[in-house]
Amino acid sequence: MLHVVRVLNLSRMASSDGIGQLRRAAERAGRRASFAAVFSRSMLLLPLPLGYAVFALTLVKAFRLGQVGQRNLLLLGVLPVLVLLLGVARVLLAKRPAWRGSLALDEFHGFHDRVTSALTFSQVPEPERSPMMQAAIEDGVAVARSLDPRRAVPVRIPPEAGLVAVLALGLYGLSTLEVRHYRQLPPPASFEPMQMSADDIELFRDVAKELQAKNDDPNALVAVRRFNQLVEDIAEHRLDRHEVFQRMGDLERDLKDNVDLDQDARDEGLKGLARELEKSGLTKPAAAALDEKRLADAEKALRELAEKLKKKEGRPNAAELEKLRQALEKASRSNEERLKNIADRRRELEDEHKSLLKKKGEQPDAGANTDPKLADNERRLERLDREKSRAEHGQKQMSELDQQLAQAARDLMKDSQQSAQDLEQGAQDINRMAKQEASEEQKKELLKKLQEMRELMRQQGKGGKDQMQRLAKFGQRARGHGGQGQGQGQGEDQAGGQKPNGPLRLGSGPGSVTVEIPVAQSRPGEGPPQAGDKPGSGQEQGAGPGAGSGHNKDLAGAATDLKGKTHDVTAAGADTGQGAASSQVIFGAAERGFVGRGYKQVFTDYQTVAEQALSKDEIPSGYRFYVRRYFQLIRPRD
Amino acid sequence: MPDADQAREEVSEFQKQIGALREEIGRVIVGNREVIDGVLSCMLGSSHALLEGVPGLGKTMLVRTLAGVLGLEFSRIQFTPDLMPADIIGTVVLDEAVAGGRTLEFRRGPIFANIVLADEVNRATPKTQSALLEAMQEHRVTVGRTTHTIQEPYFVLATQNPLEMEGTYPLPEAQLDRFFFKLEVPFPSRDELHAIIDRTTTEQHTEVRRVLTREQILSMQALVRRVPVARHVQDYAIRVLQATHPNGEEAPELVKRFVRTGASPRGAQAMLLGAKVRALFDGRFAASIDDVKATALAALRHRVLLSFEGEAEGVASDRVIAEILKKLPASKE
Numbered sequence: 001m002l003h004v005v006r007v008l009n010l011s012r013m014a015s016s017d018g019i020g021q022l023r024r025a026a027e028r029a030g031r032r033a034s035f036a037a038v039f040s041r042s043m044l045l046l047p048l049p050l051g052y053a054v055f056a057l058t059l060v061k062a063f064r065l066g067q068v069g070q071r072n073l074l075l076l077g078v079l080p081v082l083v084l085l086l087g088v089a090r091v092l093l094a095k096r097p098a099w100r101g102s103l104a105l106d107e108f109h110g111f112h113d114r115v116t117s118a119l120t121f122s123q124v125p126e127p128e129r130s131p132m133m134q135a136a137i138e139d140g141v142a143v144a145r146s147l148d149p150r151r152a153v154p155v156r157i158p159p160e161a162g163l164v165a166v167l168a169l170g171l172y173g174l175s176t177l178e179v180r181h182y183r184q185l186p187p188p189a190s191f192e193p194m195q196m197s198a199d200d201i202e203l204f205r206d207v208a209k210e211l212q213a214k215n216d217d218p219n220a221l222v223a224v225r226r227f228n229q230l231v232e233d234i235a236e237h238r239l240d241r242h243e244v245f246q247r248m249g250d251l252e253r254d255l256k257d258n259v260d261l262d263q264d265a266r267d268e269g270l271k272g273l274a275r276e277l278e279k280s281g282l283t284k285p286a287a288a289a290l291d292e293k294r295l296a297d298a299e300k301a302l303r304e305l306a307e308k309l310k311k312k313e314g315r316p317n318a319a320e321l322e323k324l325r326q327a328l329e330k331a332s333r334s335n336e337e338r339l340k341n342i343a344d345r346r347r348e349l350e351d352e353h354k355s356l357l358k359k360k361g362e363q364p365d366a367g368a369n370t371d372p373k374l375a376d377n378e379r380r381l382e383r384l385d386r387e388k389s390r391a392e393h394g395q396k397q398m399s400e401l402d403q404q405l406a407q408a409a410r411d412l413m414k415d416s417q418q419s420a421q422d423l424e425q426g427a428q429d430i431n432r433m434a435k436q437e438a439s440e441e442q443k444k445e446l447l448k449k450l451q452e453m454r455e456l457m458r459q460q461g462k463g464g465k466d467q468m469q470r471l472a473k474f475g476q477r478a479r480g481h482g483g484q485g486q487g488q489g490q491g492e493d494q495a496g497g498q499k500p501n502g503p504l505r506l507g508s509g510p511g512s513v514t515v516e517i518p519v520a521q522s523r524p525g526e527g528p529p530q531a532g533d534k535p536g537s538g539q540e541q542g543a544g545p546g547a548g549s550g551h552n553k554d555l556a557g558a559a560t561d562l563k564g565k566t567h568d569v570t571a572a573g574a575d576t577g578q579g580a581a582s583s584q585v586i587f588g589a590a591e592r593g594f595v596g597r598g599y600k601q602v603f604t605d606y607q608t609v610a611e612q613a614l615s616k617d618e619i620p621s622g623y624r625f626y627v628r629r630y631f632q633l634i635r636p637r638d
Numbered sequence: 639m640p641d642a643d644q645a646r647e648e649v650s651e652f653q654k655q656i657g658a659l660r661e662e663i664g665r666v667i668v669g670n671r672e673v674i675d676g677v678l679s680c681m682l683g684s685s686h687a688l689l690e691g692v693p694g695l696g697k698t699m700l701v702r703t704l705a706g707v708l709g710l711e712f713s714r715i716q717f718t719p720d721l722m723p724a725d726i727i728g729t730v731v732l733d734e735a736v737a738g739g740r741t742l743e744f745r746r747g748p749i750f751a752n753i754v755l756a757d758e759v760n761r762a763t764p765k766t767q768s769a770l771l772e773a774m775q776e777h778r779v780t781v782g783r784t785t786h787t788i789q790e791p792y793f794v795l796a797t798q799n800p801l802e803m804e805g806t807y808p809l810p811e812a813q814l815d816r817f818f819f820k821l822e823v824p825f826p827s828r829d830e831l832h833a834i835i836d837r838t839t840t841e842q843h844t845e846v847r848r849v850l851t852r853e854q855i856l857s858m859q860a861l862v863r864r865v866p867v868a869r870h871v872q873d874y875a876i877r878v879l880q881a882t883h884p885n886g887e888e889a890p891e892l893v894k895r896f897v898r899t900g901a902s903p904r905g906a907q908a909m910l911l912g913a914k915v916r917a918l919f920d921g922r923f924a925a926s927i928d929d930v931k932a933t934a935l936a937a938l939r940h941r942v943l944l945s946f947e948g949e950a951e952g953v954a955s956d957r958v959i960a961e962i963l964k965k966l967p968a969s970k971e
Contacts, residue, residue, distance in 0.1 A: 097969035099870050106926075107968070112917075113871060113926035120868040121924070131641030133866045135649070136923035138642060 018141030019122045022102070022115055029149035030101030036155045037091050043160040045087045049080040050167035054174060061179040101149070108152035114140045115147065193237035194244045195468075197475070200456065203632055204231045207449045217439035223446055226251050241461060248454050255447050267293065272334040273401070280327035282308075282316055295434035302427035309420040325409045332406035339392065346384045353377045401429045452632075455625050474626065475633050600636045607631045645923060648861055653921045655858065658849045659707060665844050666703040667696060668837065669830040675919065676821040676936050677704060677795065681855070682862050682918075683818055683911040686774050686794040688759075688809075688940060691823030696834075697797045701755040708855060709848035710752035710791065715770075717762035719805065723769035727779050728786075744781055749773050750788055752852070759796035760806040770794070771813045791855050811899075811943060818908050819933075820940035865914035867925045870969055872910060875930045877970065879906040881962045882942050888970075892961045896948030901941035908937035927968050935959055 056073040059065060065073065097103075102116040109115075118140020121133040129137075208228040215221055230247050233239045239247070270290045277287035282305055289297035308316070316324065330337075356374050408422035460468055610627055613619055619627055656678065663674055673689070677700065680687035689697045698714065705712030715726050728747035734740050748754065749770065756770055773779050774794045778787045796817065798809075814820070826834060837844065850858075880886040883900030884893055893900075912933030913925035935956055942955040 097967070099969055103870070103927075103968050112920065112922060112928050113868065113924070114922070116870055117866075117868040117924040117926070120870065121866065130864065130866055131645035132649075132864055132923045134642040135645040136866060139923055 021144040025147040026102035032153035045084040276331035299427045306420040306423040328409035668833040679915040685818030688817040688820045705753040706846040713748035713751035714755040756796040760798040819936035898945040899943040
């Protein structure tokens with residue numbers, strides 16, 4: 001009996017172990033079937049994204065699509081990828097048929113559902129199993145060892161895999177393929193050096209030289225050297241137009257950073273100081289010098305006052321000293337008071353502004369009256385703000401001098417020696433300001449020259465070669481070589497309407513530097529209208545030897561009657577025999593040079609007047625350049 | 639565990655008996671293995687078979703041989719248009735006793751045999767046909783007020799000739815449904831014909847011996863009923879059955895187009911019982927999908943009714959069923 005039970009137990013254990021084996025084999029087969037399904041679906045759908053990728057890559061390579069096009073293609077590519085993913089996900093998530101693995105095993109091995117039936121019956125509770133069921137389970141278990149899930153569910157390569165492989169290879173090939181596009185490249189930019197006439201280069205060299213000689217401020221000297229280098233580079237044709245403007249812009253920017261452009265604020269501060277110092281007889285000379293911006297004189301006057309205070313003899317009396325103290329004290333506070341006054345006035349205006357605003361809010365009908373007042377009020381406030389800003393700036397610049405003066409005032413009643421030292425320090429401060437002002441003047445001068453240079457280049461480049469020609473003509477006229485207008489032509493090169501053989505040569509005369517300016521090539525016989533030696537008959541102003549015979553149609557009235565009744569009067573000077581002989585006069589002039597100091601003086605006078613006119617906006621902006629250019633051209637040359 | 643061994647022994651015995659049965663029948667019947675297995679399946683499934691084939695293919699011989707081998711009571715009824723129900727069921731006669739006196743006695747008709755051969759069943763009138771079919775279904779006959787039970791095993795084999803349709807009364811669908819299998823008897827091959835001629839045109843006369851007793855047959859029928867069917871197999875049989883209906887979920891296009899009405903649930907019963915018998919034939923303890931597939935044609939061909947279009951196109955129901963078996967996967971989620 002015991003033996004039978006033992007046999008039964010062993011048999012059960014073997015059976016359960018065999019069922020486990022069956023189950024594992026069935027599960028493995030099921031997993032393989034799932035994988036095969038996913039693989040098959042992937043192969044079926046993969047041609048879609050791959051095909052799209054090939055298409056997109058072809059488009060990108062063939063048509064050189066831009067970033068936007070590529071991005072759109074990429075976005076569109078999401079669709080086939082999504083289809084693939086959804087298709088695969090659907091297979092993965094699909095409900096699997098029951099016993100798929102075991103049925104596949106049965107089918108492959110020809111077991112007539114022995115495995116599946118055994119697994120099915122094994123789920124029936126043991127007591128409920130019929131003998132036939134048990135026998136069927138054991139029958140299934142008996143074949144468990146021979147099961148081969150790998151062969152039963154082979155993962156076959158679907159026919160679509162060929163297409164996938166072809167597409168993948170195509171994609172790889174495309175990605176490595178370099179599509180060459182022939183592109184019409186713009187011709188390489190030729191280096192066209194900036195052209196500047198030798199005369200102008202000489203002008204700017206002179207400017208640089210002059211500034212260098214005047215200046216001893218290291219910063220200003222650096223700027224001048226940079227300017228000089230720029231001029232030299234232009235002269236050597238080392239720079240093109242773009243580089244020239246860039247370097248000029250850099251230099252200008254650096255200069256502007258260093259120059260205190262609000263010099264007026266300092267001048268006002270000095271004037272305020274002068275007004276207070278004038279109240280004392282002892283500081284009157286210094287006040288006058290400060291008022292006239294003669295800082296060196298002011299320094300000198302202060303030093304003299306300091307010396308006077310140091311000396312025991314001839315010292316000012318107490319009343320004078322008290323006046324001096326008061327003047328110094330007030331002078332030291334002048335900027336401060338000015339600021340205070342501005343603040344007071346601003347406060348008053350603000351109050352007024354508020355009341356006007358309130359009035360406007362309460363009486364909307366009164367708007368017509370209050371609006372101009374409000375606007376005026378706002379303008380005044382803005383002006384005060386500007387004044388305040390300038391006063392603050394001035395105070396900042398004058399702060400050291402103010403401190404010295406205040407200290408001098410404090411020390412004056414205690415110790416005149418100490419006060420004298422304070423005044424000397426104040427004088428030193430004025431000296432510093434004078435130097436600073438001189439340096440800034442030089443920088444401003446350099447800035448001005450830079451601006452002139454820029455304007456010259458701008459004008460030259462504005463109208464192309466025609467403008468160059470016009471400027472050249474202008475230069476000739478300015479120097480007295482031209483002026484013939486169209487009636488007289490432009491010299492031998494163009495006489496008779498022949499084709500010019502070379503560039504137009506500009507120069508101030510024999511021995512001078514010649515600058516070649518390229519001119520437009522014209523065909524033979526197509527030169528500008530010439531008039532040779534005939535009297536000017538054109539409609540424009542001419543300078544021929546005879547009177548013009550034409551008539552400008554644009555002018556009203558009849559043509560000039562050349563047969564006017566005029567009288568020629570000849571006044572002959574009487575030779576008194578006094579003075580030097582003519583030969584002596586010519587010799588003397590030659591010794592001094594024909595363009596001598598007299599012309600320089602005349603030039604300077606005229607230029608000063610012209611600059612004043614320019615600064616007063618009396619010259620229209622379009623002509624300013626020509627006025628300045630005229631003076632550049634007719635400047636006296638050494 | 640001893641139960642399993644016993645089951646194994648029973649199945650083994652079943653196989654032996656079937657082997658012997660086949661061998662003995664084979665001594666008389668040449669070839670027709672599938673028809674023989676089909677007939678045996680019907681018998682072991684406690685049901686009836688309809689044999690269809692042209693005359694002279696040995697249908698009657700097969701049934702006669704079977705009856706001889708099984709040692710069961712056998713009767714043959716030749717159906718004719720003038721055959722009356724009483725002719726097959728039997729009738730009540732006035733019996734004059736020797737001792738005197740008269741009694742009404744029921745004289746059993748040929749239907750009261752274990753194996754009944756209803757030859758050319760479609761030649762009888764529907765009235766007579768229905769009398770037979772009632773007996774087939776109920777395994778009993780009611781005459782007057784008395785019900786007469788037919789002895790088990792009861793197995794009717796009806797034959798019909800597909801060619802001579804004139805003057806016949808085709809069996810209605812409801813009556814066809816009562817046949818477990820409809821077996822088509824194929825024309826013998828050349829070799830089989832040689833063997834048939836050798837056996838029938840010489841002096842050789844083969845006497846079959848009795849192989850099984852009535853009890854053994856009943857025991858085998860009981861064993862068939864005990865064969866378990868796994869859920870997936872049963873599910874497959876049901877799905878096949880559903881697929882024969884044009885509105886079935888898994889019905890193929892051919893069914894949707896050419897089938898008027900699909901098989902009744904008796905079709906599934908026939909498939910599964912046939913599958914069980916086949917499993918036992920193979921010495922297996924459970925029916926399989928393959929068994930269902932093997933029995934599907936015989937079990938369903940007379941139950942699938944073609945539409946007019948199908949008839950006109952000459953679509954055979956066998957083709958429809960084969961299409962279903964081909965398209966239907968073994969398992970479904």
